[in-house]
Amino acid sequence: MSAATASTTTSDATERTRALLTTADSGRRRTDRAMQVLIWCAFALAMVPLVWLLWTVTTEGIGRMSIDFLTLSTRNIFGGDPGGGIYHAIMGTLIITGIAAAISVPVGILTAIYLVEYGKGWLARSVTFFVDVMTGIPSIVAGLFAFSLFALFLGPSAQMGMMGAVALSVLMIPVVVRSCEEMLKLVPNELREASYALGVPKWLTIVKVVLRTSVAGLTTGVLLSVARVIGETAPLLVTVGVTDSINFNPFDGRMMTLPVFSYRQYHQGYAPCPAGESASCVADIAFQNAWGAALVLIGIVLLLNLVGRLVNRWFSPKLR
Amino acid sequence: MSITDSPPRAGTRTARRRRSSDRGFNRGFRWIAVGAGVLILVVLAAVALFLLWQAWPALTAGGDELAAEVPRFPADTSFLGYVGPLVFGTLLAAVLALCLAVPVAIGIALFISHYSPRRLSQVLGYLVDLLAAIPSVVYGLWGFLVLAPVLTPFWLWLNENLSWIPLYGGQASTTGRAMATVGVVLAVMILPIITAVSREVFLQTPKLHEEAALALGATRWEVVRTAVLPFGRSGVISAAMLGLGRALGETMAVLMIISPGFSYSLDILAAGQHQTIAAYIAADFPESTGLGINTLIAAGLVLFVITLAVNMTARWIVARRKEFSGAN
């Protein structure tokens, strides 16, 4: 080991070095600080509408929450009647979104698999491009498309949950493809190679290694896409219609969904209460219903996200 | 043992043996995946054909005929003259939303990827993702009933004091139901999408490049500027395009907030100046019949073409500087 600091080191050199190492360029420091503050601000700024919106929906909607509201339909409820509930809309939303997911998730994930694992050449390029284009289809156009498609086969009087599900699928597929593609790309090639080297065919490698490893990411992608369509209104109005009765059958008859319910209630506006406000007639009941349904809808999305998180935790690679 | 338990030389035969069922599955799976991709192309082609087929009568009818049959169709103009203001309004809304959302989204994405404490950032990312899950009807209700009244005084102030800026000119709306409010709501709606994608891209910045910048004596912001942002550039552009797609096609929120008009005015604080294609279709579809519906769908076709053009432009921008992209 070398000797201690050589006595030849002049304190002069030390001072120069100290000067070099301690003079922070104040201008750059300031820029750095300023950008940090700015970025914090950007974040805070984004939190404002989120918190505000959630606050509004919660305070406006919480008043309607009750067992009745969640378990009854609005069948035979009209005017300022504060009875009834949104059970039919909850079920409609779950069924229609569920079918849309059942259509879109396999198609979307398979397409993502195609793009990541097989895709090359013009087909892959055009699929990527048109998936981008599909993200921009206005939802009402998707609704009209599904309506015409079914009208070709069933005539114009057909209105059913299935049609709405098809319309939602058109909106949902590109989101599934985009997000799942990204997730599949994150699976390290090492794992694929490890599997190939064990003599596992490609398709089994994809199913059992690639998909299995990216389950967590895929769930996130699927949830994102569900969130994208669960709040759609316009295409469902065209394809599924409205009803205030409970209908579990997506192949026959109208269904109600939460966003449509919310929108229609808002549209009904004030109810005339001849004898003034009373327990049996609430003038702004429709607005309360609209907010209530919105709150339940957000609650459902939250719940789905929570389930997704659990799935993520369950499936995510274990490190210890 | 049930695996290849073969005598010494038999192994070669195993290697030679064609496992036809395996190969069949392999090919089958491949074709299913390809089929899914093709299905998407088919669906899109079907949507495009549907639009074209339904729009055709309106596209081929003369301006006079359309003016006679379609209530909102102004006299003495062609179809292009009629959709022009709608296209303008659509683009204006999308550009406004994008201008507001992209800087904030990049800020949040950077915050989550490079600034916030690690533990916090996950929770925060989740919170922002939540914004994506709020249905557009709720955005519409909130924008109309809650946000617009709050923004009105601010808009009036801008209109009063900064009216020399073209955007703030005209007669400001006293109810806040103007393009500016729509832009804000759309910005909030597309924020989470842009944030989510940008965040992922920023997180992918190779540690190598960040450390290279640090080793040159860069401050944190300088690292972001020299390594993170240039690397994420194409990712941020795609993210912005995703957001733009959503903004272009958003229906309910715009419908419920805007006070529509059909002009080429830049006065985003004024009422009755602009309308977007998607909201226009939703607004007039219920009362339309015959040629009116065709005209609306033709407008939808135009929107489709816009989306296509926007995506192509984005690809072009990304490709133009491909050799400088972070992928190398």
Added chain:
Amino acid sequence: MAQRIEVKDLNIYYGDFLAVQDVAMTIEPKSVTALIGPSGCGKSTYLRTLNRMHEVIPGARVEGKVELEGVDLYGSDVDPVAVRRNVGMVFQRPNPFPTMSIRDNVLAGVKLNNKRISKPDADDLVESSLRGANLWNEVKDRLERPGSGLSGGQQQRLCIARAIAVKPQVLLMDEPCSALDPISTLAIEDLIGELKSEYTIVIVTHNMQQAARVSDRTAFFNIAGTGKPGKLIEMDDTSTIFSSPAEKSTEDYVSGRFG
């Protein structure tokens, strides 16, 4: 179980880029063959052609013959999946499946192929493979724990156990110790010494000392410069390569004058 490999006139391409040119070599069964050479000379590329892993890379292809006991691996009736089952591979960085337990990792070759295996058979296979990889004693109490919780050296041995569990004839190793600390490296080198009584082993290494320690025969690859193809310069018994190679460049390389 060990088998002889005969390579004839092999050219290896990445798209249009000729990465390795004109290799001919015989790899003897039940022996360890080391591939050495400077970085980028195509050792990994060449190794991966021996079990058709090369073609997994888009655009990659080969010309020439690789014969396993006289059967051309690139023959038209040969299934690459079956080839890989017979020619196992261990990678530079240990890559156990992160979603699987230690036990499942060992059984991966069986389970991923959807083969049915009875519990006692599986237990036997896990134990024999882990013993074969010198890992049994260290992990026998935590077979259900995730494989990624092991240390680097243990993970690498787990990967070796996984590779030998499918009972291959040949075992390829691409710098299996380069990510490991010296103690783990020694463990793996010992393991290679044991395995060679049963398998044909080909190992790529950057470490001259390691090549000298573990291999019976050594092949030296070199490259004239970036963009040029790599070539097999010479192949001989390890002792000959390290003491009196035929080529000047080999001598320069093994004596540390470049590389």
Added chain:
Amino acid sequence: MAQRIEVKDLNIYYGDFLAVQDVAMTIEPKSVTALIGPSGCGKSTYLRTLNRMHEVIPGARVEGKVELEGVDLYGSDVDPVAVRRNVGMVFQRPNPFPTMSIRDNVLAGVKLNNKRISKPDADDLVESSLRGANLWNEVKDRLERPGSGLSGGQQQRLCIARAIAVKPQVLLMDEPCSALDPISTLAIEDLIGELKSEYTIVIVTHNMQQAARVSDRTAFFNIAGTGKPGKLIEMDDTSTIFSSPAEKSTEDYVSGRFG
């Protein structure tokens, strides 16, 4: 420009994990110091404490002193940004900024400090730095092309040019040649030989031959096993380390008996 580095009682942690224990060494100005040792012994970790890059990793921290000409780099009034400007670093894998041209890559560090550098000044600096990195002749016709279009060796020299363009006092290199082919390696070794007349150079290498060729003094690090801290075993003139080291383990290592 070269400056002396004095390290005293240095302990380096990743969170609670003590990665390198109790290092004390003096690094002489205008000389090349090589750090050798088996993988995982903490060479990179130690190197990164010399310009405070270590603390960039979340949870990482150090105890002890690193003095540059008598100034403790970890003193409270020292700005890490200034430290890194004065102690440059070249990494194992060449990492030019892919989004910048060759010219901008060279100027990247300079522009951080001095945004308003005049064009002629910048041109001069680019030329002198690229000449200093032995790259000028190869790239002078394509300064506006992306840096990522160069070969690995050229990229590495570009990174060296970028590092010396900010005129540091010390240059740290972490296995700068391990990803390069032998021709590029030779080019970089030559360059190191030239640079040492102006800079204090510390280089990590796995390649004993390289250490022997380029360095004046060599420090040998070792580790007792995974999870244990790495330690400085001995440091001496390179010739001494390679001919008659004081420690048995050093001799074992440099003679290739392990590692």
Added chain:
Amino acid sequence: GSDPEPEGNASDTDAPGSSETNSGEEMGSISGTLSGGGASSQEAAMNAWRAGFQQANPDATVNYDPVGSGGGRTGFGDGSYAFAGSDAALDEDEIAAAEAQCGEGGVIEFPGYVSPVAVAFNLDGVDSLNMSPETIANVFLGEITSWDDEAIAADNPDVELPGTTITVVHRSDESGTTENFEEYLHTVAPDIWTAEPSGVWPVDGQESAQGTSGVVGAAQAGQGTITYADASQVGGLGTVAVGVGGEFVPYSAEAAAEVVAQSPRTEGTSDYVYTIELERDIAGTYPIVLVSYSLACTSYPDEETAELVKGFLGYVVSEEGQQASADAAGAAPLSDTIREAILPGIESISAG
């Protein structure tokens, strides 16, 4: 397939406010699902009718899609809706299309829902104003821009008018309410309001909002706003007493019912088509009313639908049904005379 299930709502039937229906026993036997659609103006009334009908006939379900009059007429024309609601009477082409769809029996059309349209404003401290037709037209045209304009002040000597700017809020979507309001202005002030009524607001650059709730919400959000909307929806807004026949009449269901009762039936239509030509200047009546028509066929292919339509429309025009819509939606009940004229058509609905 299965029908929308009426069960699961048993507890709804005794929900307060909806339990007073006690239709005749003979009606309780109707079952099945009936789907209609059309004008969204009828939605609130329709909810009341459907509820009333479904309570009397627990096995029946009636759906109504508030897709808009245009959608309703189209749907009725191509057979997707068994009955429809429309804010405008069918024109000749549409009658022809509907007749082709309905078969030889022809179409039934009658004003099932009549509702006053209020001219409503938001002005602090003022909750009622008098305005002559000309003033209303000038205000909505944007000619009168301030609340203390002489024209307004002249009719309201007792009211202290602020100098607030007038902000007109109209419907942004195409609507029957707009068409009706335009028609009113065009009839009573033809020199000022020259645009032909069309359902689309003819003045550019004004504030607007979608739907009745939209305009009401927008009017409430701003100061000095004025709009027109279904009278039952105007909430806390002030309303205008409209000048008619020399006096000012505030809106009321009765005054609106009166104008429908006193206006003549359109001539030259077939027996079961009862449309009216509104007279906008009958003293003592409220002239701005939205008359929304119900459409049905006289014959349907199957018995079940025929029974349902017959039963449902019968309930709609019944005294009880009209009272329900008056309670729930502030509608003006049909007069007995008109009911007498309509009922034969409904009675004639049959299968075949």
